[in-house]
Amino acid sequence: MMFNERLVNLLPGRMRNQVAQWFEAAELLVEMRDPKVLAAIGPAGLRGLLLQRGKQGVPTLMPAKHQVHFDWQYPHDHEEMATLYRRAKEGQWNGDSLPWHIDVDPLNPEVPLIPPDFIDGEKLASFGVRLDAAEQVNLRYSLAAWMLSQFLHGEQGALFAAAQVTEAVQFFDGKLYGSTQVMDEGRHVEVFHRYIEEKLNKLYQINDNLYVIIDSLMTDSRWDMKFLGMQIMVEGLALGAFGVIYKQTREPLLKELLRNVIQDEARHVHYGVVALREQFRNHITERERAEREDWAFEVALLMRNRFMAFEVYDEWFAHRLTRAQWRDLVSTSPGMSDFRQVMFRRLIPNLREIGLMSPRVVPHYERAGLMQYYDGRSADQITGAQLLADLH
Amino acid sequence: MAGVAPWIERARGFFRVQWVRDARMILDGLAGRPPPPFTSRRPAVPPGIPRTLVGARSVRVVAVARETPDAISLTLVDRSGEGIAWLPGQFFTVAIRLRGEVLRRAYSASIPMAAASPAGSVRLTIKRVAGGMVSQYLNDHAAVGDVMDVFGPSGSFVVEGAPAGLVLLGGGSGVTPLLAIARDALTRLPGTRVAFVVGNRSIGDILFMEELAALESRYPVRLALRFVLSDPPSEWTGGTGMLDSATTARELDGLSLDEGCEYFVCGPAPMMESVRAALQERGVHDKSIHEERFCAPVHSVPMADVGGDIAMTAVLGGREYTFVNHAHETVLDSALGQRVPVPYSCTMGGCGACRMKLREGAMTLEEPNCLSAEERAQGYVLTCIGRATQACLLEAEAS
Incomplete structure (x- = not known):
């Protein structure tokens, strides 16, 4: 790391950030010791981190290789999924019914979108950058728009992944349930996009690391990998982020929007736990299970370490801070640690429940400081309402 | 010619190929041109903000800042509490009652920078004009708490879409609308580069x-800023000279300008003419040159010279209205006073929003004003600075 930094500092100024970024990407791939995991994530890593396919300004085409599973007998094959399907039908809501008339001023310090502690002003000052009050408000606006933009990009991934999983899953009750999730994700894309376009007027490009996760899921041919990635990991990440913003925002429209979205997401994660528990216990070999276990751990680390708002850095600080300083600033901010805590409080019990926390990987999680969340409740034991109540 | 089209098509196909885009991404990254971090999701003209706003609003001065010995900025808020919406580059008309007469002058708006500025406020910058009653008055007497009427926003000196580059050329107080445009473009249009040439007499100006x-x-990286002084101090390292054609050409040569730039020019009339000549010399298309002129009309026709009440007819949206142009009133004032909904904005002959076609009759207009020679030849008049001398038939353009 130190060696890299020194090397990078020898380069001409304009190249420095780009090369530092590539070193980070290389580090990420080198750290993946398991060759199977590397094979699953590596190509997507190159496309996302090196070629920045998500930022090329044109639509991205990703080849999908899964098999579509038809069943002409229409079996009632999974009671818990059938129950989820009924609940999902009753839980539908209309994005138009949110209070869109509320006027949102992202620069009004009286009604902050996100709390001030997302960036530590004193630490920033210790790096030699002082922001006046107006700039601080503006930076918070950028961070809020960045987060919501990533939510939107994540929801686009979730929409297509939900559609793919609905095609590929072998349970027919799961397919019916999946159709409601496709509708849910479509609605989430609708409301986040509308909020960004009408109220924030600013759409950030997809974060490279989020792109890597989405790309690796969409192009993986195994439905349970898509499912694990989208339903457990990305939805888990989203629930963490939604939860923190929901708890802390003072902006009433955003709060109402997130309240509705969180209730849908709770159903989605619940389905993920039910379907994958069945799959991992009864339908795959131990070797395949272990591979998924390692994959989940790598993605959990990716989400913990890499989701660092570098797009905001590019906009604001590319000429004033190094990437390492920015990472330090973001990863130690109280807002971000709150976010990580909510995320892993949800994620770890779910991984335990679907059987991806065997004694083999526990020491890894222990080292990453994530075992403290092991005894929490998993998504199948918790309703949307409880989830919201937990956040207060 | 027949062979050319498929060739172009093939070349385009090449650039659409994924690996070419990938390679370009890497090279751009190394050259310090990373992809823009975000895109604006605001249409260039936000829905609900009319280009011209009918009706005066009552505003209060919440801050007064002395910019130079000859210029002040007033930060204004709407007294109703409603935010003031406008587009960067637009101006507002301030109406001030002095010695029993209401005088109207247009001033460009910029975005208040101070953290304390309330949301929805607007900052107008007023440079003292020799012999200018309103500018003198405001420079000497404007204070926090003052209440005044303003019209607007008006003007079409605004950026449309997201051009690859903006070249802003400002002289003296002409920098005001350009500052608003620059700040907006830099924050809202991440793919747009801005070159800003600011001409003044001395540093203090x-x-x-x-x-x-x-x-x-x-x-x-995205902003190239150049100060040009005609009376520079000895250690000055910026540009020197008046912003005439030669200086402008030299300054433009010094900037590495991309294709597809839009030029925005605002300043004193002689400077604007020189800059236009320099741009045309370089082959810049007229469509890409945007100019903001400020005319300060003088009363060329004393009010007493105009006769008594005159019958008027106005056709608006296919409907016919009749009203009387009273002596001592402009056609606009009379029409509005008699509830005839004629269009208007700046009310001082500067924006053209009140332009109507004079079908019959005769009117005198205060000069100078913003009507072009072509418009005059076609029979257009401005009601806000016009007085009827005979019974008139006016027609509004279909909008």
Whole structure:
């Protein structure tokens, strides 16, 4: 790391950030010791981190290789999924019914979108950058728009992944349930996009690391990998982020929007736990299970370490801070640690429940400081309402 | 010719190929041109903000800042509490009652920078004009708490879409609308580069020097800022000379300008003419040259000279209205006073919003005003600075 930094500092100024970024990407791939995991994530890593396919300004085409599973007998094959399907039908809501008339001023310090502690002003000052009050408000606006933009990009991934999983899953009750999730994700894309376009007027490009996760899921041919990635990991990440913003925002429209979205997401994660528990216990070999276990751990680390708002850095600080300083600033901010805590409080019990926390990987999680969340409740034991109540 | 089209098509196909885009991404990254971090999701003209706003609004001065010995900025808020919506580059008309007469003058708006500025406020910058009653008055007497009427926003000196580059050329107080345009483009249009040439007599005359420098340090790559002084101090390292054709050409040569730039020019009339000549010399298309002229009309026709009440007819949207142009009133004032909904904005002959076609009759107009020779030949008049001398038939353009 130190060696890299020194090397990078020898380069001409304009190249420095780009090369530092590539070193980070290389580090990420080198750290993946398991060759199977590397094979699953590596190509997507190159496309996302090196070629920045998500930022090329044109639509991205990703080849999908899964098999579509038809069943002409229409079996009632999974009671818990059938129950989820009924609940999902009753839980539908209309994005138009949110209070869109509320006027949102992202620069009004009286009604902050996100709390001030997302960036530590004193630490920033210790790096030699002082922001006046107006700039601080503006930076918070950028961070809020960045987060919501990533939510939107994540929801686009979730929409297509939900559609793919609905095609590929072998349970027919799961397919019916999946159709409601496709509708849910479509609605989430609708409301986040509308909020960004009408109220924030600013759409950030997809974060490279989020792109890597989405790309690796969409192009993986195994439905349970898509499912694990989208339903457990990305939805888990989203629930963490939604939860923190929901708890802390003072902006009433955003709060109402997130309240509705969180209730849908709770159903989605619940389905993920039910379907994958069945799959991992009864339908795959131990070797395949272990591979998924390692994959989940790598993605959990990716989400913990890499989701660092570098797009905001590019906009604001590319000429004033190094990437390492920015990472330090973001990863130690109280807002971000709150976010990580909510995320892993949800994620770890779910991984335990679907059987991806065997004694083999526990020491890894222990080292990453994530075992403290092991005894929490998993998504199948918790309703949307409880989830919201937990956040207060 | 027949062979050319498929060739172009093939070349285009090449650039659409994924690996070419990938390679370009890497090269751009190394050249310090990373992809823009975000895109604006605001249409260039936000829905609900009319280009011209009918009706005066009552505003209160919440801050007064002395920019230079000859210029002040007033930060204004709407007394109703409603935010003031406008587009960067537009101006507002201030109406001030002095010695029993209401005088109207247009001033460009910029975005208040101070953290304390309330949301929805607007900042107008007023440079003292020799012999100018309103500018003198405001420079000497404007104070926090003052209440005044303003019309607007008006003007079409605004950026449409997201051009690859903006070249802003400002002289004296002409920098005001350009500052608003620059700040907006830098924050809202991440793919747009901005070159800003600011001409003044001496250092002390430069408006918004600190704000410009702050913008430059915030956007060191996307903003190229040049100060040009006609009376520079001895240690001056910036540009020198009046912004005439030769200086402008030299300054433009010094900037590495991309294709597809839009040029925005605002300043004193002689400077604007020179700059236009320099741009045309370089082959810049007229469509890409945007100019903001400020006319300060003088009363060429004393009110007493105009006769008594005159019968008027106005056709608006296919409907016919009749009203009387009273002596001592402009056609616009009479029409509005008699509830005839004629269009207007700046009310001082500067924006053309009240332009109507004079089908019959005769009117005198205060000069100078913003009507072009062509418009005059076609029979257009401005009701806000016009007085009827005979019974008139006026027709509004279909909108």
